[in-house]
Amino acid sequence: MAREKLNIALAGNPNCGKTTLFNELTGSNGYVGNWPGVTVEKLEAPLKADPDVVLTDLPGIYSLSPYSPEEVVSRDYLVKTRPDAVIDLVDGTNLERNLYLTTQVLECGTPSVVGLNMADVLAKRGDTIDLSALSARLGVPVVEISALRGTNVDALVDAAVKAGEDGASREPMHWFSSTVEGALDEIADIISPKVADPATLRWFSIKAFERDEEALSALNLSEGEQSAVEAIVSAVEDELDDDSESIITTERYDWIEGVVDECVQKAPAKLSTSEKIDRVITNRILGLPIFAAIMIFVYYVSVSTVGTIGTDWANDGVFGDGWFLSPASAAAYDEAAGAYADEDYPTQLDAFLAAAGDAGLDTSEVLGAIEDGDTAEIEAFAGEAEAAGVVAEDVPWLDADGNYLDTEGNVVLVDANDEPMLAAGQELATHDPITATEFLSAVNAEEPIPGEYGWFVPGVPVVIGEWLESAGASPVVQSLVLDGIVGGVGSILGFVPQMIVLFLLLCFLEDCGYMSRVAFVMDRAFRRFGLSGKSFIPMLISSGCGVPGVMATKTIENERDRRMTIMLTTMIPCGAKLPIISLLMGALIGGIEGWWIAPLFYLLGVACVIISAIMLKKTRPFAGEPAPFVMELPDYHLPALKSYLLHVWERVWAFISKAGTIIFVACVGVWFLSNFGIAGWEGGSGAFGFLPEMADAPANAMDYSVLAGVGSAIAWIFAPLGFDNWQAAASSLSALIAKENLVSTFGVLYGLGEVGEGSTVLWASFAQMFTTAGVVHLGAMFAFVAFNMLDAPCFAAVGTIRRQMDSSRWFWFAIAYECAFGWVVGLIINQLWEFFALGNFGFWTIVALAALVAMLYQLFKPMPKYGESAGEQAPMGEVA
Amino acid sequence: MAEVPVEKTLKDVPVGASCVVKKLTGTGAVKRRIMDMGLTKGTRVTVRKVAPLGDPIELTVRGYELSIRKDEAARVEVEDA
Known part of the structure; x- marks a missing residue:
């Protein structure tokens, strides 16, 4: 085809179904990057139906104000980069607020079409929208779609492609009062020499009226022009007794109210399902217990049960010795291995050899024989020892950790010289006298081999190790590959199963609308530390593992809150830090009796998070007014399966790909x-x-x-x-x-x-x-x-x-x-x-x-x- | 613009009651954000509930649910509907 590539931008409010539409149209084989200069994600992908058309997903926003990075990158893209066409997606069930962004997008002067989403929900409610009237008032085509069901989305794209190929800029609609429109015309006359693209003149006139420095910096207005504009704006402000920004916002909404009155036939309102759910979930009394219950469930599933099983399987199985396909074989092996360990054969062996040495026998030969499995030699030695009457007596019985045990089976502590410290009346557990017979059975006792218990899959390091060995790799290469690379990559991939479980839960809470209720319910508790209500989830998960904990900060939109939470969340002791605490408990009081030490360190973790948050809050990078908490509580809905799974996968993949490199190198x-x-x-x-x-x-x-x-x-x-x-x-x-x-x-x-x-x-x-x-x-x-x-x-x-x-x-x-x-x-x-x-x-x-x-x-x-x-x-x- | 403390604000509206926005005080990002979300002069607002810990509050405005802190609600001057 001879035509050039077409760039189409997708704009819309958060929760209007933009991501669902984007995935529907592109099949989401897109590129995820960042908008220049900010950590706002940028999604770009060619259309499934027509690879010559590239769709760019703008951040979900409510307005094109200069105050948030999401809004600034969106308006820069629309006004400076200038796509060939814009699809503005509008949630039909929430038309008034959605059209507010629409009016601003249309002012940018790019050929546009409006997609009216959630047509199916509207029909179910019994509301009707007069599409041709709406289209006439907005001055652009309006196409009714359902992104969730994929209804009519092709017609929307066709309309956008057509608008983009025409490229004709249309006369912008005038939504403001005659006073303001008059002022805007005067401003347009003053600034028009400085505006390169006539299609954006209306946009810049309105920005000049709003005194939007961020937008006007592109124009380099002279001082004379600035004061001329200022005179016009002040005159209108005096006349309408309000500041110019408020005048524009108010008149915009006033105009929209008129349009909605004209175009929408509303069925009599009844209590929506969402409202019914919210009556319970954000209830003054039940809100907190329900929140706690949901959090415990997320923690229980992702950290202590399914997630841990997944991580253990990946770490000890796939990236460890190996794993059993059947639980029965695993149980049989565990039992045999436990029984083998209980017998404490190595100690018996060593003690007998020591006794033989004391009796004047040469044990150096037999050591090699045991290693090589030379039965004849071992038996010859045993015969010799028996003849010499070698018996090892009072040999202490050690447990699997090499600890002394008393006759009751309790661990006995050791002093600084590693000698057991016995209390009065306490006696060390010892083996029966070890004769040559016991020696032989200790030598012949075979440690159970997992492979013999059926359905055993050897771990990656085992397989690679054997392969390296057979390929004759040098020990350095073997160690590098096994300990360095497989160990390193394994430590990343080991978290993937847990990550999938965690994000299946978190993305569901996010996509169905509960996450904004979390912020609503918890905001007050966290705000005093300068954190957001959503900081709770990462910290809770970090008590299991910091990796998914840090990943969970994704749900915090505010950049400052997110950074603070990322910094502090790993101070909560994770599962891997517990052995360190156990070591301290052992050293202090000899065992698990110090039940208060572990909670002490959790408490220390929580205290350090709070102290750090309060201290950091007063430093320059984190200072400033708390982010405004003017937040939509979107209707609850079941997420579309495809979008939901893609959402989960995107999060997990982000972890594997980006976090992987640094872990590998380190x-x-x-x-x-x-x-x-x-x-x-x-x-x-x-x-x-x-x-x-x-x-x-x-x-x-x-x-x-x-x-x-x-x-x-x-x-x-x-x-x-x-x-x-x-x-x-x-x-x-x-x-x-x-x-x-x-x-x-x-x-x-x-x-x-x-x-x-x-x-x-x-x-x-x-x-x-x-x-x-x-x-x-x-x-x-x-x-x-x-x-x-x-x-x-x-x-x-x-x-x-x-x-x-x-x-x-x-x-x-x-x-x-x-x-x-x-x-x-x-x-x-x-x-x-x-x-x-x-x-x-x-x-x-x-x-x-x-x-x-x-x-x-x-x-x-x-x-x-x-x-x-x-x-x-x-x-x-x-x-x- | 001197603030008159006796003005009734959105913060004072009891749960379940409705009111009409008269004016927004303050400047900058927070004010613009409140207006962008649809709380402009003449808008009818219903206070739906208060969060379990007493803050923020939930409003119905322009047919959808909006959550806003009491600090921010105090910037919205209202009159009875």
């Missing part, structure tokens, strides 16, 4: 740091390289890694917090991959191997780290945990924050704030404890007190005035 980076280093141990070569594969690398090879070096280099930062050893710094760094890594890295760094947070030895080492000269520095212990709760979250969440902030400046600001705030809180906890409990006073005590005073001052000082910030978006511009 994980490979930390992999490099912790696996590479200089072989500086005794007898080491002193060369730089891949530590685990170096000749005679000791078990604590990680001590020589770059990570350890970085840890020592930054350890001084944490000295005032009471943990200036490099292990604490290094494990805090590795916790960035995943917060629970803190515990495992800690175990590795202390030479304890892969131990869990339930290990008494780990508890003892952790307590040991904060003990100097017999004094336990509890403050430092709490400071260490508090810092790791509040600082930058794991890379998955960091990547999500980057994606949601969509501005590197804001992103770094958020991360820096979180780390600095975590540090200060740690400082205050440690120094105050040292001072009040231990009587230690020093330079850092003063700093901590000063920090505390500064925080209190910032909390309680009155809201500062930042110059004339008339528009609530004005202060944002300086930072964004």
Whole structure:
């Protein structure tokens, strides 16, 4: 075809069915980007029916005022970029307010058609709209459609394409009173030499009348022209006793009222379904309980049940060892694995070998034989040992975490030398005397293999690992691929099932209209902290996982509220931070009896969110009047399935694609740091390289890694917090991959191997780290945990924050704030404890007190005035 | 424009009652936003309910439901319908 590409813009109010129409027309294989300079999403896609026509979805807006970024990008697009045609979609059930935007869109002078949506709902209500009369009054074609059912949408597009191809600008309709129209004509005469496109003259005349600086800056009016316009405007203002902006708005609505009276035949009004629903849902008494119930349901499904099952499956199954297709096989395997672990075979083996060694037998041969499965050799050794009468007695029985048990089956704590500490009357559980027979059965006891329990699908790392091995890849490549890349990508993809569950729920609440009721019900509680009622949902979800929590901030429209919520929501302890809290509980009081510690850290999280919100609210980037809460409560409706699923997918894909890159790079980076280093141990070569594969690398090879070096280099930062050893710094760094890594890295760094947070030895080492000269520095212990709760979250969440902030400046600001705030809180906890409990006073005590005073001052000082910030978006511009 | 404190505003209208907008005080974004949503001079407004925590309030204006904070409602001077 010879004709050129046609650009058609789609304009309309929020909730008028624009997205549904856009998806219907384009099949939504569109491009999602941002409008220049702002974080407002821009959607563009060719029409399904005619790829030469590109449809641009403008943000859902009520007006073309200069006060919100959405409205400014829309009017810039209409007036400056100038599409070939505009489809203005109007909700027929809410004609008055929708036509208000229509009149402004038509003034832009672009060939337009009006799509009258929700024709089916109108018909059901019994309302009729006189289309030809409406079309005559507006001066543009009006096409009745139903975007939901796809009725008549082709006719609407045809009309728009025709209007665009004609390109004829039409005489704009005159909706204002004769006084105003007279003034507009006079203004048009003055400014016409400066207006390049005559089609936009009407638009600029009205903007000049409204004193809209933002629009007029494009014209460069001379001072003479400006004062001439000003004289005309002031004269009208005096005559009508109102300001010009109000005059225009009021007359616009007055004109629309006349049009609606003429064109619409309303059936007698009855209570709509939506009103009936709202009688209950936003009811003064039932509103809050219903909100709580819905939130608990969302949390329960997305965080604690279905979502967790999904995440566990993805993390431990698909990106772990593997997973069972049938629950029965999984249960059978779990039982066998549990029974195997209960028998504590490794301890029996070690104890018998030690006893044999004591009896003068050479055990070095048999160790190799056990590894190689050389039965003849093992049996020969057993015979030898039996002949020598080797029996291991009083061997302590250890549980799966390697802890001592007492005869009642309780875990026994260990002292600083890892010796069990028994209370009076308490006895260690021990194995029966271990003879050669027990030794042989321990050797022959086979750890259950999942693959033998049927329907087992090996995990991605297992499959790739085997493939790499068979392909003969070097250990460095294997480690890079498995630990760095698969581990990194897995940590992102592992969240996808949970993300899908979460957004299935949240998008439904959003699309059906409940989300605006959430804001209505919760607004008051959150406004005093400078947050929006919608901030509640991200924070609730963050107590499960910060990644979907940060993603959930999508539903907050106000940019400032959204940024603040993104910054603060990960301060709520997530599931992965619980092992750190468990470690602290273990170290403090030896187990789960310290039930109050976990709630304490949740409380600390909530308090830090509130304190930070109040403090940040008084800083320049967040200052200013609270965003106006003049918000439509749209009618409830069931979302169209296709649009709804696309909405969910868009959110999930945004997470995978944008957050993915940063997580990937960061994980490979930390992999490099912790696996590479200089072989500086005794007898080491002193060369730089891949530590685990170096000749005679000791078990604590990680001590020589770059990570350890970085840890020592930054350890001084944490000295005032009471943990200036490099292990604490290094494990805090590795916790960035995943917060629970803190515990495992800690175990590795202390030479304890892969131990869990339930290990008494780990508890003892952790307590040991904060003990100097017999004094336990509890403050430092709490400071260490508090810092790791509040600082930058794991890379998955960091990547999500980057994606949601969509501005590197804001992103770094958020991360820096979180780390600095975590540090200060740690400082205050440690120094105050040292001072009040231990009587230690020093330079850092003063700093901590000063920090505390500064925080209190910032909390309680009155809201500062930042110059004339008339528009609530004005202060944002300086930072964004 | 001196504000007269005794003027009745939308904030004072009890739940269930209707009124007519007389004038909007203030300037800038918030005022424009209120007007853009249809609360212009001469518009009939019904106060539908108050949120469970006492703020904001819900109005019916021009055939749809609008939520507005009491602070903002105080900028809308009204007279009885």
